[in-house]
Amino acid sequence: MSEQELKALRLRIDALDEKVLELISERARCAQEVARVKMASLAEGEVPVFYRPEREAQVLKRVMERNQGPLGNEEMARLFREIMSSCLALEQPLKVAYLGPEGTFTQAAAMKHFGHAVISKPMAAIDEVFREVAAGAVNFGVVPVENSTEGAVNHTLDSFLEHDMVICGEVELRIHHHLLVGENTKTDSISRIYSHAQSLAQCRKWLDAHYPNVERVAVSSNAEAAKRVKGEWNSAAIAGDMAAGLYGLTRLAEKIEDRPDNSTRFLMIGNQEVPPTGDDKTSIIVSMSNKPGALHELLVPFHDNGIDLTRIETRPSRSGKWTYVFFIDFVGHHRDPLIKDVLEKISQEAVALKVLGSYPKAVL
Numbered sequence: 001m002s003e004q005e006l007k008a009l010r011l012r013i014d015a016l017d018e019k020v021l022e023l024i025s026e027r028a029r030c031a032q033e034v035a036r037v038k039m040a041s042l043a044e045g046e047v048p049v050f051y052r053p054e055r056e057a058q059v060l061k062r063v064m065e066r067n068q069g070p071l072g073n074e075e076m077a078r079l080f081r082e083i084m085s086s087c088l089a090l091e092q093p094l095k096v097a098y099l100g101p102e103g104t105f106t107q108a109a110a111m112k113h114f115g116h117a118v119i120s121k122p123m124a125a126i127d128e129v130f131r132e133v134a135a136g137a138v139n140f141g142v143v144p145v146e147n148s149t150e151g152a153v154n155h156t157l158d159s160f161l162e163h164d165m166v167i168c169g170e171v172e173l174r175i176h177h178h179l180l181v182g183e184n185t186k187t188d189s190i191s192r193i194y195s196h197a198q199s200l201a202q203c204r205k206w207l208d209a210h211y212p213n214v215e216r217v218a219v220s221s222n223a224e225a226a227k228r229v230k231g232e233w234n235s236a237a238i239a240g241d242m243a244a245g246l247y248g249l250t251r252l253a254e255k256i257e258d259r260p261d262n263s264t265r266f267l268m269i270g271n272q273e274v275p276p277t278g279d280d281k282t283s284i285i286v287s288m289s290n291k292p293g294a295l296h297e298l299l300v301p302f303h304d305n306g307i308d309l310t311r312i313e314t315r316p317s318r319s320g321k322w323t324y325v326f327f328i329d330f331v332g333h334h335r336d337p338l339i340k341d342v343l344e345k346i347s348q349e350a351v352a353l354k355v356l357g358s359y360p361k362a363v364l
């Protein structure tokens with residue numbers, strides 16, 4: 001390519017950037033107007049709701065439907081995700097607590113869902129995320145709920161039994177683990193590998209093959225593992241990209257998870273009910289009496305009405321020995337007439353039924 005051609009193309013890019021800049025600013029002014037309208041239409045004592053997950057899902061889906069490339073749908077939606085995040089910050093900067101410390105996959109999930117224009121607050125434990133939301137110190141919390149290799153995150157399920165929380169969104173993240181070392185690590189003398197217990201489990205076969213005799217040390221998070229390695233010459237950590245970048249570690253081996261499709265699903269928790277979008281999921285907790293056929297009775301209304309169950313999990317109820325609660329996710333919104341009927345039927349058989357929330361299916 002000649003210098004002249006390059007120069008001409010850069011001029012075109014400059015002109016386009018000016019237009020993009022103008023349009024983004026116009027969009028941001030529009031969002032400010034939306035905030036003004038929301039404030040003006042409040043009833044006495046009503047608090048304004050600036051963050052609207054159902055609208056955000058609609059915007060992102062529309063972008064993906066209309067996108068004609070060459071950028072991929074996900075990439076384009078990611079860009080609009082950030083534009084919307086910044087527009088919302090003009091209306092009201094969201095405060096989001098997540099399972100920390102900084103550099104965890106949960107932080108990456110929070111950014112994927114809310115964008116980067118939020119005030120984020122790392123918490124030391126899942127239960128603390130719930131408490132922070134319950135106390136009103138933040139608008140939303142982000143917690144992991146299940147991993148495709150290791151299954152349920154029980155701390156999260158149990159926290160739902162203790163706190164009244166509304167689920168208002170979900171996001172899925174592909175989890176890639178790397179073996180990370182610091183600049184002082186003697187890579188041929190590694191005698192200890194730190195990581196979160198779930199991540200060690202997700203890389204078990206790889207570790208058995210490559211570091212069979214090295215001590216595996218479970219710590220509170222992958223980011224904590226990365227932090228420890230920084231000061232030690234004979235250890236390595238298993239963690240993801242964010243932690244590697246944050247603690248300046250290098251990848252000795254990349255993508256070492258045993259299953260290439262290893263993914264984790266995260267939930268957004270808050271106090272805000274989300275209206276239907278037409279493409280939603282609902283999460284409920286049900287406890288049934290301890291009698292034969294109870295689980296069958298619970299599932300029949302779903303089957304009879306053709307409702308797609310996406311997940312069912314059992315946990316001890318904590319209110320009696322050998323009694324259990326079921327966590328169920330299914331497709332639909334609790335305000336849909338069909339779902340209302342099903343929930344009504346279940347509540348007639350159940351000891352207790354709690355709707356944890358209906359929320360748009362993950363778009364990104």
Ligand SMILES: O=C(O)C(=O)C[C@]1(C(=O)O)C=C[C@@H](O)C=C1
Pocket residue numbers: 031034035050051052053055056059083084085087088091
């Ligand atoms: O439509 C709204 O209610 C807005 O506040 C605008 C907007 C946007 O930028 O598109 C911003 C934040 C909301 O979470 C949803 C959408």
